[in-house]
Each structure stands twice: as C-alpha cells, then as structure tokens.
Amino acid sequence: MEILKFTKAHHDYRERLVSFLAKEVVPLIDQCEATHITPRSMWQAMGKNGFLCPWLEEKYGGQGLDFLYSVIVWEEMTKIHFTGLAAGLHSDVVVPYIHSFAGEAQKRAYLPGCASGEIITAVAMTEPCAGSDVAAMETTAVTHGDEIVINGSKTFISNGINCDLVVLAARNPDITDRHKGISLYLVEDKTPGFSKGTPFEKMGWASQDTTELFFSDCKIPVSHRLGNEGDGFPMLMQKLQQERIVCATGAMFAARTMLDHTLDFCRTRTQAGKALSKHQSVQFALVEMQTEVEILKTFAHTLIRDHMEGHQIIKETSMAKYKMTQMSKEIASRCLDIMGSEAALESHDLPRMFRDTRVTSIFAGTNEIMKSIIAKTLGL
Numbered sequence: 163m164e165i166l167k168f169t170k171a172h173h174d175y176r177e178r179l180v181s182f183l184a185k186e187v188v189p190l191i192d193q194c195e196a197t198h199i200t201p202r203s204m205w206q207a208m209g210k211n212g213f214l215c216p217w218l219e220e221k222y223g224g225q226g227l228d229f230l231y232s233v234i235v236w237e238e239m240t241k242i243h244f245t246g247l248a249a250g251l252h253s254d255v256v257v258p259y260i261h262s263f264a265g266e267a268q269k270r271a272y273l274p275g276c277a278s279g280e281i282i283t284a285v286a287m288t289e290p291c292a293g294s295d296v297a298a299m300e301t302t303a304v305t306h307g308d309e310i311v312i313n314g315s316k317t318f319i320s321n322g323i324n325c326d327l328v329v330l331a332a333r334n335p336d337i338t339d340r341h342k343g344i345s346l347y348l349v350e351d352k353t354p355g356f357s358k359g360t361p362f363e364k365m366g367w368a369s370q371d372t373t374e375l376f377f378s379d380c381k382i383p384v385s386h387r388l389g390n391e392g393d394g395f396p397m398l399m400q401k402l403q404q405e406r407i408v409c410a411t412g413a414m415f416a417a418r419t420m421l422d423h424t425l426d427f428c429r430t431r432t433q434a435g436k437a438l439s440k441h442q443s444v445q446f447a448l449v450e451m452q453t454e455v456e457i458l459k460t461f462a463h464t465l466i467r468d469h470m471e472g473h474q475i476i477k478e479t480s481m482a483k484y485k486m487t488q489m490s491k492e493i494a495s496r497c498l499d500i501m502g503s504e505a506a507l508e509s510h511d512l513p514r515m516f517r518d519t520r521v522t523s524i525f526a527g528t529n530e531i532m533k534s535i536i537a538k539t540l541g542l
C-alpha cells in the first residue's frame with residue numbers, strides 16, 4: 163500500500179514540472195554551474211508556473227496546495243541534479259519562517275513575491291565561529307526607538323547573492339543567556355549597511371550562490387523582527403524538522419537517481435563478452451544499493467506523512483538526515499566504482515551528483531549533531 167496518496171492532480175503537476183524543467187532549466191545548467199549563479203529569470207519562471215511555495219494560501223499569492231506538491235518539486239529537481247534554484251530551501255525552509263512568524267503587514271508585503279519568484283529568500287544563521295553551535299553567534303541587533311541596528315557577518319549563505327530578503331538570526335548583546343538573546347529579523351536587499359560577498363568556489367552545489375553577508379550599522383524597522391524579542395532560538399528549533407526532511411529526502415532522491423543512471427549504464431556496457439549487469443558481483447552491488455534505497459524511501463514517505471499530520475518526529479528526522487545523506491554519499495562512490503572511468507568524465511552526470519551529494523552530511527546540521535540529538539532522545 164502506498165504511504166503517500168498522490169492524486170491525479172499531483173501527477174498532472176509533476177508532468178507540467180518535468181516538461182518545464184526540460185525546456186527552461188536543463189539547457190542552462192552548464193552555464194549556471196560555470197558562473198556559480200542562477201539567473202533571476204529562472205526563479206521568476208518557476209514562480210510564474212506555480213512551482214515555488216505551492217502550499218501558500220491564495221490570499222498570499224499561493225495556490226493552497228498540500229505538502230506533497232513541494233515533495234514533487236524536490237524530487238524532480240533532484241532528477242535533473244540541479245542545485246542552483248534551491249527551491250526546497252526557499253519554498254519549504256525560509257518562506258515558512260515568514261509565513262509562521264511575521265506580522266500580517268509583512269506577510270502581505272513579502273509572501274506574494276516569494277510565490278512569484280520576484281523575491282528570493284535566504285536564511286542566515288551560520289557565522290565563521292558559529293556553525294553547529296548556532297548559539298555562539300556574535301552578530302548583534304540593538305533596538306533604538308523604532309529601529310534595530312545590526313552589526314556583524316554571516317557565512318555560507320545559500321541564495322546569498324540572489325536574495326532579496328534575508329531571515330537573519332542575531333543577538334541582543336545585553337542578554338547574557340546564549341539562547342534567550344537571539345531573535346530573527348527580516349532584512350531587505352539594498353538596505354543601507356547590508357552588503358554581500360562574492361560567490362564561493364566550493365565543492366559541489368556550483369550553481370548555488372553561496373556567500374557571506376555583512377551588516378554594518380544596518381538599520382531596519384522594529385516591525386521587521388519576527389515574533390517577540392528573544393524568541394529566535396525556539397523558532398529555529400521549531401522549523402528544523404521540516405528543513406531536515408527536505409535535506410534527507412533530497413539525499414534519498416539523489417541516491418535513487420544515481421542508482422538509476424548506474425542500472426542503465428550496466429545494462430548496456432559490456433565487459434568480458436557480456437553486459438556489466440550480468441556479472442554477479444555487479445548484480446549484488448546493485449541489488450544491495452537498490453534495497454537500501456527502497457527501505458529509506460519507505461522511511462522518507464512515512465516521515466513526510468507523519469510531518470503532514472503534524473507529529474513531532476525529531477528523533478526520526480535526525481535519523482533520516484544522518485542515514486539518507488550517508489547512504490547518498492556511499493552510493494555516489496560505489497556507482498562511480500561500478501561504472502568505471504567513463505563515469506569520471508565531466509561529460510557524464512555522475513561527477514556533479516557525486517560532488518553535490520558530498521556536502522549534504524554537513525549542512526542542515528552535521529551528521530555528528532544528528533547523532534547527538536538521537537543519543538539524547540534515547541536517554542544516553
């Protein structure tokens with residue numbers, strides 16, 4: 163029995179997305195990989211066609227669709243192995259902060275643009291000395307009358323160049339408690355005192371404009387604080403479940419795509435007079451990987467269902483994030499071994515997927531941090 167109930171409407175949406183990606187996105191991937199940036203026009207085309215924030219209510223410019231439409235977007239983006247749009251990050255990680263915690267005026271001002279692709283978002287937590295230990299952040303936000311003055315810097319921010327709106331975590335320096343001093347703020351691009359670095363040259367996610375953000379006496383209105391002062395840390399924790407489901411499921415989809423490529427390759431490539439897929443050692447390796455992918459797909463679908471039903475599944479999402487990203491890295495490596503030198507050529511799909519999947523165990527909480535969370539839930 164299927165765990166997730168995809169209807170005809172979901173299938174139609176998927177078909178539209180597949181043909182959109184083939185026509186409007188795939189031809190531009192090599193250019194985006196080379197320039198480390200994805201054109202804004204591509205974001206706008208995604209929005210215009212209903213592939214950003216499909217879950218947003220119509221009153222905010224969305225379509226009021228269920229979470230499975232987002233899952234379809236991550237899955238199809240993974241099949242073309244393109245990280246540039248980071249649609250899962252925008253639609254299902256950052257925009258939910260605005261939707262859940264911003265005041266009504268801010269929601270009406272920003273959410274329609276988030277759905278149309280006119281507003282590209284980023285979330286900025288990480289600092290040079292505050293990665294896993296987010297509470298160590300040093301960027302300050304100080305209230306003066308009806309203004310907030312921000313000073314500091316963030317690093318490794320996805321969509322960092324393209325972003326029009328940043329959900330920024332910063333601390334009130336007068337509050338000594340590491341967690342209680344943190345709040346979340348909305349900072350618009352072009353606000354005086356806010357500037358961006360240049361795109362990082364990094365391993366994998368080459369089309370993604372990851373960079374640093376700088377704040378120097380950057381003034382924003384008090385109304386741009388999300389929720390109450392000091393509520394930032396619990397807000398971040400509240401949204402991590404969905405972020406980790408996006409990351410884990412994306413890694414599982416990537417593993418499946420790499421394996422599908424390898425299966426096709428092994429059926430046609432011959433060695434010692436027969437197809438690679440007829441060699442028992444290759445068969446066993448493929449079977450082992452397929453088994454793992456199937457098991458973790460079932461796990462992912464169960465978590466998506468439970469998440470949609472509103473259950474708290476911190477332990478399970480931490481397990482999924484750790485296990486699925488680990489599996490994806492291992493499958494990338496094993497597929498390369500099985501396909502041999504041809505798959506190591508940049509003209510082949512695998513090198514990019516190999517690099518892209520490698521960092522998934524680092525962001526959205528490292529896998530060591532996932533294991534620490536799981537250990538706590540086990541009372542260890």
Ligand SMILES: Cc1cc2nc3c(=O)[nH]c(=O)nc-3n(C[C@H](O)[C@H](O)[C@H](O)COP(=O)(O)OP(=O)(O)OC[C@H]3O[C@@H](n4cnc5c(N)ncnc54)[C@H](O)[C@@H]3O)c2cc1C
Pocket residue numbers: 284285286287288292293294295317318319320321367372521524525526527528529530531534
């Ligand atoms: C491609 C990419 C995109 C990113 N996008 C964003 C973004 O959009 N926004 C954003 O805010 N951040 C982003 N990040 C940053 C990312 O979230 C951090 O890299 C991550 O939180 C880990 O922090 P760190 O790299 O500073 O590693 P560190 O925290 O310095 O960790 C280094 C090592 O120590 C281990 N370690 C640390 N603490 C513990 C502990 N308590 N117990 C056991 N082991 C520990 C880690 O597991 C790791 O192996 C991105 C990173 C990458 C690579």
